[in-house]
Amino acid sequence: MQEVSAAQRLAFWGIPIAVAVLGLKMLAWWLTGSVALLSDGLESIVNVVAAIIAYAVIGYAAKPADADHPFGHHKAEYFSAVVEGVLIVVAALLIVFEAIPAILSPRLPQTPALGLAVNLLAGVVNAIWAYVLIRAGRAYRSPALSADGHHIMSDVVTSAGVLVGLVLAIASGYAVLDPLLAVLVACNILYEGWKVIARSIDGLMDRAVSEDEEAAITQAITAHAAGSLGVHALKTRQAGTAIFVEFHMVVPATMSVGEAHDICDRLEDSIREVNRGAKITIHVEPEGEKAHGIRVKVVEGVKK
Secondary structure, three states: OHHHHHHHHHHHHHHHHHHHHHHHHHHHHHHHOOHHHHHHHHHHHHHHHHHHHHHHHHHHHOOOOOOOOOOOOOOHHHHHHHHHHHHHHHHHHHHHHHHHHHHHOOOOOOOHHHHHHHHHHHHHHHHHHHHHHHHHHHHOOOHHHHHHHHHHHHHHHHHHHHHHHHHHHHHHOOOOHHHHHHHHHHHHHHHHHHHHHHHHHHHHOOOOOOHHHHHHHHHHHHHOOEOEOEEEEEEEEEEOOEEEEEEEEEEOOOOOHHHHHHHHHHHHHHHHHHOOOOEEEEEEEEOOOOOOOOOOOOOOOEEO
């Protein structure tokens, strides 16, 4: 629960930070009249909505399991990421809508130096916050925080591109570069939105843990399976912040239930050393039933 609370606190602070960055970017647009800066600001509206949704969903996902949801509410975070991806697509369409008239009647930005400085400040704030969210999303296994962080980082790249493009437009005198840059921003946003949606759908489809994580689990099992004859049928899946591990363990047919239970306890402890909070299920099989194979799968508190 401590990790979940930390994730919720980060999600909460994401709301005022997103609002502040939005304010800075819209101020930059108001100072300059740049369509490219407007496109950057429209994307930040998505950040505000996404931050609100992430905070609500992370709180819901932290609810304990109940009769209707015996495996918990962890997957709720994926819905937040899907919604964020859809909002990103909407923002891209709005940017194109604003850019097309400007391409037909281009004009150079007003008071460019001040506007670019304000937008640069917004980009720096976003970069720091994106770094914090990406690290936290990885540490807490939070798809909502991770999606938010990656989206904001793409926003940082977009802002950097906008700044460089506007400097070139002002230096060259080609005003049409401003709206054309906005269209490029929209294309980048569409690509990032697709990646966010794809990652979330992958999570909803019960994707296995990463190869490194599975290798660590396998090593933990191998190192602490003494007394058994081997394990097999290892399966893993990640659902939001939770990891589920399941496998079969073969034991001598004459082994007592208590002895098999002790081995299961030892294996569960070893797995949780590399994946704290893992939900583990171990199916115990007597020798001769399915004694071949060397892989396992686990879900918390289930020993047969």
